[in-house]
Amino acid sequence: MDVDLLIVGAGPAGLYGAYYAGFRGLSTAIVDSLPEPGGQITAMYPEKLIFDVAGFPEVRGRELVDRLVEQAAPFNPHYLLGEQATAFERPAEDVLVVRTDAGTEIRCKAIIITGGLGTFVPRPLPAGDGWLDRGLTYFVPRLADHAGADVVIVGGGDSAFDWALNLHPIAKSVTMVHRRDRFRAHEHTIRQVTELGVPILTFTEVAQIHGDDRLAGVTIRHTKTGEHAVLPAQTLIAALGFTADLGPLADWGLELDHKQVVVNTQMATNLPRVFAAGDITEYPGKLRLISVGFGEVATAVCNAAVAIDPSAHLFPGHSSNQP
Secondary structure, rough: EOEEEEEEOOOHHHHHHHHHHHHOOEEEEEEEEOOOOHHHHHHHOOOOOEEOOOOOOOHHHHHHHHHHHHHHHHHHHHEOOOOOEEEEEEEEEEOOOOOOOEEEEEEEEEEEOOOOOEEEEEEHHHHOOEEEEEOOOOOOOOHHHHOOOOOEEOOHHHHHHHHHHHHHHOOEEEEEEEEOOOOOHHHHOOOOOOOOOEEEEOOOEEEEEOOOOOOEEEEEEEEEOOOEEEEEEEEEEEEEEEEOOOOOHHOOOEEEEEEEEEEEOOEEEOOOOEEEOOOEEEOOOOOHEEEEEHHHHHHHHHHHHHHOOOOOOOOOHHHHHHO
């Protein structure tokens, strides 16, 4: 596959970058290891309201992703979803080649890395071996999938409490299980879940999962007393956090600061024609916000356009003047 620009990461910054690349007349491919566009928003909090995106007093994560995909659609970016960017090489000064773990080869003239926190995988539930997609899940991309179910949520962070808050109106029951009596979630969300009357079982862990083809219930154990109890459950959500790293990107020769890619004011990395934007970047005064990522990726695209064609103007012109 030959394109002008390859975007590595289909989160909000990457999707907006696809729009801006099209606006600049660049053909674009987007590669992401997740099976759907949207990055962490789609995987972790698609139903959560986001309040700091310009022009939206509030917007659900899924709606924001849908709007970004719609915005880029007129320029026909090529999506390579469920594929991880692995090998990188530069066979010529103006040619970059990236290969994916699925065997796809992309030849391009510039790259923008918008990989968020990098490749992230959920921390596994010790008792959950063999139950994934049989009732056990680590993310909730669609609340409606769990309507009418007895839901047990393991964890004490923001995701666990957000899912409890959003599932409570549609699930048959929601019960939270946490090994400690302290929580990492925002106090306001904890208070909302508590006021709804959702049982929050502290010093408790899932000891065993029951069912035939599908999950039917779980045995929980009190970590202090050793007492056991059985809860009905058709859905078990393990919100235990995740581990993240740069994966194969760490071997590309990028200048790194811990797990972030160092960029300058042009959003350029130390590798010629390779740029980065969004949460994956690091520079003095960096803020990891969606709203900041939008501006960074527009800057990256415009500088990539000049790198590809030195006769091009850095300033893209005003979108209101375009047909």
